[in-house]
Amino acid sequence: MKITDVKIIVTAPGRNFVTVKIFTDQGLTGIGDATLNGREKAVVAYLEDHLVPILIGRDASRIEDIWQYFYKGAYWRRGPVTMAAIGGIDTALWDIKAKAAGMPLYQLLGGASREKMLCYVHAQGGEIAEAVDNVAKWMDKGYRAVRAQVGIPGLPAVYGTDNSTTNTADRNNLPQEETWSTAKYMRHVPMLFEALRDQLGFDVELLHDVHHRLTPIEAARLGKDLEPYRLFWLEDAVAAEHQEGFRLIRNHTTTPLAVGEVFNTIWDARLLIEEQLIDYIRMTTVHAGGVTPMRRIMDLAGIHNVRTACHGAMDMSPACFAANLHLGLWAPNFGIQEYSPYLPETLAVFPGAWTVADGHLHPGDAPGHGVDIDETLAAKYPYERSYLPVNRLEDGTLWHW
Structure with a gap:
């Protein structure tokens, strides 16, 4: 089961979300969340510029190999941007595998x-x-x-x-x-x-x-x-x-x-x-x-x-x-x-x-995992830049938020 296309969908129905949608040559699709709150566009760039080009054509059933490739193959490992991007792909692949098996993911x-x-x-x-x-x-x-x-x-x-x-x-x-x-x-x-x-x-x-x-x-x-x-x-x-x-x-x-x-x-x-x-x-x-x-x-x-x-x-x-x-x-x-x-x-x-x-x-x-995305409705909620708060002590010192 080959991966034929990958969409990165950014939508803001109440707040910003980044979704990876993977398509296969057998007609099965899966979605995964790649949202990093307050840094969403950084994950989008990582996906579109670095991961998606080398994901097309791979066997969607080889989830472990794909995960290891993206984690170990990057050399610069870990970090919230990298792991959110990999997480979106990995979750979408598990969604596809469970659909192919005709069972919920937990089974x-x-x-x-x-x-x-x-x-x-x-x-x-x-x-x-x-x-x-x-x-x-x-x-x-x-x-x-x-x-x-x-x-x-x-x-x-x-x-x-x-x-x-x-x-x-x-x-x-x-x-x-x-x-x-x-x-x-x-x-x-x-x-x-x-x-x-x-x-x-x-x-x-x-x-x-x-x-x-x-x-x-x-x-x-x-x-x-x-x-x-x-x-x-x-x-x-x-x-x-x-x-x-x-x-x-x-x-x-x-x-x-x-x-x-x-x-x-x-x-x-x-x-x-x-x-x-x-x-x-x-x-x-x-x-x-x-x-x-x-x-x-x-x-x-x-x-x-x-x-x-x-x-x-x-x-x-x-x-x-x-x-x-x-x-x-x-x-x-x-x-x-x-x-x-x-x-x-x-x-x-x-x-x-x-x-x-x-x-x-x-x-x-x-x-699968049981959640889908309505792309038509998602398009009605465009991305809006937003941030998590910043915290300071009463004397002005920057502190943990």
């Missing part, structure tokens, strides 16, 4: 390890009372796990505390700058979880995202302060570069730790997994380079009692989300799946087979 991977997958949603509020109310609303809808964020007194709205659903930019279409204070944050956040447990009890799993903003000793202190509230996890406690710092955090708190959404390869996660410094690995299909490497990462994690928890925000398309779900249904060490409901216009462009009910997800049983 091709080895079959389901469970009937459904627990997911968590996001709740936030400018003040503690609002955040508690919003967590309660998700519980009323049947969700059993909620990530809770709250505004910090004395600071303007920061990540996770407003209701924005897209990238942010100022009036000149340049990155929005946010203001941060670690001291104010660390004093306030334990009060949020004290209120949540006092008012909602312990029947809901609570998660919290630090977004890489603490040093290891600060993260250790916060984890210890949060222990009475039995968090499901503390996410991205320190910058991803500080992997050895997790040793210090681990020595001082029993709050479970999750990290990985900005990781690009198994090498980013190896030390954390092998030393059991984390409890959940949050890498996602598009950023990790596709289905092929994600299987290896999940297997390595399983050996060391680390569970999966694929990043599932709206900065990846439904094609990536579907691939994550198929991997999660298969993975024996699945932990939880992030679920940030897509905008209606996004779902119209990317119709899919996956479902959500009673706080659980299922990828569906359509052949």
Whole structure:
């Protein structure tokens, strides 16, 4: 089954997405997500100028060989642009292979390890009372796990505390700058979880995202302060570069730790997994380079009692989300799946087979990964340059966002 054509489709139904669509001489097509939020055009150039020309004519069934060729053959390996580009191609090829087999992707991977997958949603509020109310609303809808964020007194709205659903930019279409204070944050956040447990009890799993903003000793202190509230996890406690710092955090708190959404390869996660410094690995299909490497990462994690928890925000398309779900249904060490409901216009462009009910997800049983792209509708949403925010301390020092 030869690859005859490859399309790179850029569309913005609510936010920007990059999609790889592969065509074969047997009439089968597959799509994969290659979105890198805020740097979409860099991936498009990598695909169009470097990968697509050497993909045409190859055997679409030789997924492993194609992945190795693009990874090892580039010499300049790894990095978010490279891995997102490879990930889009790899996911599209797995979509084709599962369609050729006439089965959903999870069956091709080895079959389901469970009937459904627990997911968590996001709740936030400018003040503690609002955040508690919003967590309660998700519980009323049947969700059993909620990530809770709250505004910090004395600071303007920061990540996770407003209701924005897209990238942010100022009036000149340049990155929005946010203001941060670690001291104010660390004093306030334990009060949020004290209120949540006092008012909602312990029947809901609570998660919290630090977004890489603490040093290891600060993260250790916060984890210890949060222990009475039995968090499901503390996410991205320190910058991803500080992997050895997790040793210090681990020595001082029993709050479970999750990290990985900005990781690009198994090498980013190896030390954390092998030393059991984390409890959940949050890498996602598009950023990790596709289905092929994600299987290896999940297997390595399983050996060391680390569970999966694929990043599932709206900065990846439904094609990536579907691939994550198929991997999660298969993975024996699945932990939880992030679920940030897509905008209606996004779902119209990317119709899919996956479902959500009673706080659980299922990828569906359509052949392939179950998501397609409506190219005609996609063309009505042209790309618009956008950025993720930039973060500064109160004295103006650039900080982690």
